């Protein structure tokens with residue numbers, strides 16, 4: 001008789017995990033008051049709620065300026081444009097991330113140069129960054145993946161030595177701090193996503209943070225159809241309408257109020273997971289870097305050893321889901337991404353550098369092992385169901401490990 005729920009056995013956790021997003025009358029009231037005001041759009045930019053959120057979120061994260069816009073993909077495109085990066089330029093990105101990190105440089109007209117990640121954190125490998133620099137390189141875009149942060153000491157050192165801008169992709173990392181400095185406040189820009197599943201959400205939305213007033217002004221201008229934002233109204237940029245509407249912006253204010261308590265709860269439960277997960281053979285904890293001084297994550301990532309475990313990440317995730325556990329394979333390596341089809345961008349540089357953009361010619365051993373075999377991303381709500389929620393994760397992993405032969409039939 002089958003034991004695993006995927007084969008008809010009894011699931012470990014039939015009741016599931018808490019729903020996301022968390023909301024109550026406060027969010028209803030916030031949206032209702034925007035409806036009543038009649039000021040639904042994002043113009044004049046920033047709207048009242050957008051401006052309030054920009055101020056509060058940048059203060060929480062520790063940046064001087066925030067710029068709210070439609071999503072966390074456009075944020076990165078806007079950041080590159082504000083930095084004057086475009087046609088003919090190269091931007092170095094990691095091989096393990098969401099497609100948006102590659103899309104943004106392409107949309108700005110630049111060539112994304114993809115490099116492997118490091119085995120300890122699956123974030124961009126600083127040695128690979130340094131090796132990929134050419135005289136066209138203008139920026140590096142580290143991604144703070146899962147519960148990790150990229151090695152910002154080394155990235156900033158490399159960037160400073162080579163005169164590169166740094167745009168941090170912090171879609172997973174609101175709340176994180178590196179040696180006391182907030183994620184997104186270390187490089188030239190930090191990019192955040194407020195998309196539905198993210199831990200600071202309004203359904204859709206994105207924020208750029210920066211400590212540079214001129215860059216903030218340019219980003220505000222680019223998202224507002226290029227309108228000048230300086231006192232003399234002289235500085236017109238090449239922009240379009242990427243403003244976030246006030247109905248969305250209003251949701252972010254109460255969500256930010258809830259954020260810190262949720263972060264603490266997730267942190268406590270993730271620490272408990274780290275304590276007990278290694279009791280399952282083939283499950284490895286990838287501890288966060290000690291330079292992370294405030295820990296916050298959208299996904300927590302466990303590494304399985306498929307040979308020891310008896311199955312690769314994809315079948316294990318399908319089995320976890322059937323057991324009622326929200327574990328997912330999030331990202332394939334960039335060399336295998338369905339969405340990442342450089343030839344479709346029609347970049348002149350893509351023709352010139354066809355070899356460097358051909359997925360068939362890319363090789364990223366660490367990202368490939370992680371994405372195709374080893375990584376399991378646990379969604380944020382796994383960490384909002386108390387110790388029992390964590391014990392159920394471990395019980396499900398142990399059960400799948402024990403009956404992995406059932407996944408092979």
Ligand SMILES: Cc1ncc(COP(=O)(O)O)c(C=O)c1O
Pocket residue numbers: 071072073074097098100101143169171172192193194195205206
């Ligand atoms: C690492 C990463 N970067 C960028 C994005 C893009 O954010 P958005 O969906 O808001 O465009 C996401 C999430 O979707 C992401 O996970």
